[in-house]
Amino acid sequence: MVNLAETFLRLSRDDFSTLKGIEAGMRTHEWVPVNEIARITGLPVDKADYRLSRLSDMGLVSRETIHYLGYRMDFDAYDILALQDFSEKNAVTCIGEKIGVGKESVVYEALGEIPLAIKFHREGRTSFKHVRRDREHLSDGSRCAWIHAARRSARHEFSIMQRLYPQVCIPRPVALSRHAIAMELICGPGLGRVTLSNPEEGLEIILAEVKIAYDLGIIHADLSEYNIIVLEDQLKIIDWPQAVPTDHPNAEELLERDVGNVLRFFDRKYKLKASLEDALAGIKGPAAPSAAAQEVE
Numbered sequence: 001m002v003n004l005a006e007t008f009l010r011l012s013r014d015d016f017s018t019l020k021g022i023e024a025g026m027r028t029h030e031w032v033p034v035n036e037i038a039r040i041t042g043l044p045v046d047k048a049d050y051r052l053s054r055l056s057d058m059g060l061v062s063r064e065t066i067h068y069l070g071y072r073m074d075f076d077a078y079d080i081l082a083l084q085d086f087s088e089k090n091a092v093t094c095i096g097e098k099i100g101v102g103k104e105s106v107v108y109e110a111l112g113e114i115p116l117a118i119k120f121h122r123e124g125r126t127s128f129k130h131v132r133r134d135r136e137h138l139s140d141g142s143r144c145a146w147i148h149a150a151r152r153s154a155r156h157e158f159s160i161m162q163r164l165y166p167q168v169c170i171p172r173p174v175a176l177s178r179h180a181i182a183m184e185l186i187c188g189p190g191l192g193r194v195t196l197s198n199p200e201e202g203l204e205i206i207l208a209e210v211k212i213a214y215d216l217g218i219i220h221a222d223l224s225e226y227n228i229i230v231l232e233d234q235l236k237i238i239d240w241p242q243a244v245p246t247d248h249p250n251a252e253e254l255l256e257r258d259v260g261n262v263l264r265f266f267d268r269k270y271k272l273k274a275s276l277e278d279a280l281a282g283i284k285g286p287a288a289p290s291a292a293a294q295e296v297e
């Protein structure tokens with residue numbers, strides 16, 4: 001197990017450039033030859049060798065001898081490269097504890113101008129075994145399936161968040177690097193872990209947020225009590241990588257599933273009965289007039 005903050009602090013400039021050399025080499029090699037890493041980084045081969053042994057001892061890279069000695073990195077090293085990029089751009093000044101492990105991510109607390117959550121995407125991890133057989137170039141020129149999948153997913157989530165914020169109650173998106181997103185930290189329990197004093201109002205607020213997103217052309221497509229965080233007087237919807245545009249071929253089905261999940265949760269926990277048809281009709285109906293439009297009336 002690599003401790004992210006501790007490991008980050010132990011790395012020197014040459015360590016970082018060696019990791020970046022491996023990253024670049026992995027676009028064309030499954031196992032990047034030492035000579036190639038030396039060439040990319042501009043380090044003499046013996047220095048590159050020393051850095052690579054160090055990184056290997058720290059658990060950041062693995063090596064294999066096929067007909068040459070080659071290196072590759074896994075998610076921990078990739079997390080470190082994203083973190084270094086955030087740090088160089090002054091988006092992140094300090095990294096803290098792990099605060100969440102989801103189905104497809106690892107989330108850390110961090111500090112920037114505001115308290116942050118850094119979500120490191122982990123899509124593609126489960127298909128790791130197929131990576132070796134995957135000899136085709138992927139669309140971004142990457143040969144490595146997990147890097148490709150995790151990057152694409154982070155990029156998609158970040159662009160969706162930029163499109164929805166601040167109209168929809170979501171964490172403020174702050175920065176994107178590789179497979180990682182820095183966003184506003186939301187301190188609160190998940191919807192499934194609290195008892196709302198006014199569940200009717202809670203449900204209404206959630207459906208109103210779903211409608212605002214829908215009016216902006218977006219369906220969450222993974223909505224459930226696990227992806228809703230409860231604050232004092234509002235809710236935040238997180239976890240947007242699965243989101244689809246409202247003109248997606250499965251849009252209807254995905255919206256129905258999202259709303260169905262929420263209604264079933266309120267029925268189960270609060271015995272609150274609400275009609276799925278009415279909820280969907282409300283969401284797909286005319287957009288609520290904005291405050292400005294109401295003033296004119």
Ligand code: ADP
Nearest residue numbers: 100102103104105107117171184185186238239
């Ligand atoms: P996954 O797809 O892996 O479920 P999530 O976006 O739901 O990814 O993040 C996993 C967990 O990390 C969440 O359930 C939550 O506990 C925590 N988390 C995610 N984003 C934030 C945030 N902005 N602020 C605080 N905690 C967060």
Ligand code: MN
Nearest residue numbers: 102226227239
């Ligand atoms: Mn989630």
